[in-house]
Amino acid sequence: MRLHFQQNLEDIKRKVLRMGLMVEAIVDKAVNSLKEQNLELARTIIEDDDKIDMMDLEIEMDCIKLLALQQPLAKDLRTITTALKIITDLERMGDNAVNISKITLDIGKEPLIKPLIDIPKMAGIVQEMIRLSIDAFIKEDIYLAKKVAQMDQDVDEIYQRIIDELLDMIIKDPKITKQATKLMFVGRFLERIADHNTNICERIIYMVTGKLEEIN
Secondary structure (H helix, E strand, O other): OHHHHHHHHHHHHHHHHHHHHHHHHHHHHHHHHHHOOOHHHHHHHHHHHHHHHHHHHHHHHHHHHHHHHHOOOHHHHHHHHHHHHHHHHHHHHHHHHHHHHHHHHHHOOOOOOOOOOHHHHHHHHHHHHHHHHHHHHHHOOHHHHHHHHHHHHHHHHHHHHHHHHHHHHHHHOHHHHHHHHHHHHHHHHHHHHHHHHHHHHHHHHHHHHOOOOOOO
16 A cells, blocks of 8 residues: 555655756746747747646646545655645746747737846746756755755846846837837746746755754
8 A cells, every 4th residue: 555655755855856847948938939039939838838737737636536545644744735836836837938928929020129138037947946946856955955045036127137238228119118028027927937937946955854944
């Protein structure tokens, strides 16, 4: 019975890993579609998000079954509830990627008001956070979780730089306000993805130690 339980738990972890890879890919695709103004690529992101939503439901059902049939205690219970929390954050990251794709479609082929440098840089950090936070979950590595959470500060700094630059551009040329505002929202969506990663890291620490710890 115990061996069967562990096998099911490992299967859940593998599915969480797969979902994390899907979210990392959709964020990459969303930002690339904006940078390249590739509208066809942007349109595929909603379909990709549907697959993430289906994975979310599948893992949730697996967790519920394990809770109902095996009645795990202590550490195993924390692992299952952490998986449930992680997939919720991953699903919301996917929603933010969809929001970015909608902005891409809204801007369309209108010339970008500036070359996109900071937004792709911000996205690169966010993608690394996704990859490493899921790795920390699989390995139960609280030190890696803390390291990933600290990366959120880098994301916040770039986001503020984006806001400051775009506001300065608006002051100089109010005609660009509409697109500049949309690009600010892209930064905001990426910043929210980083926040969801921090949530994951805090849950990993709780899973391993049994203590809730807010990471600044």
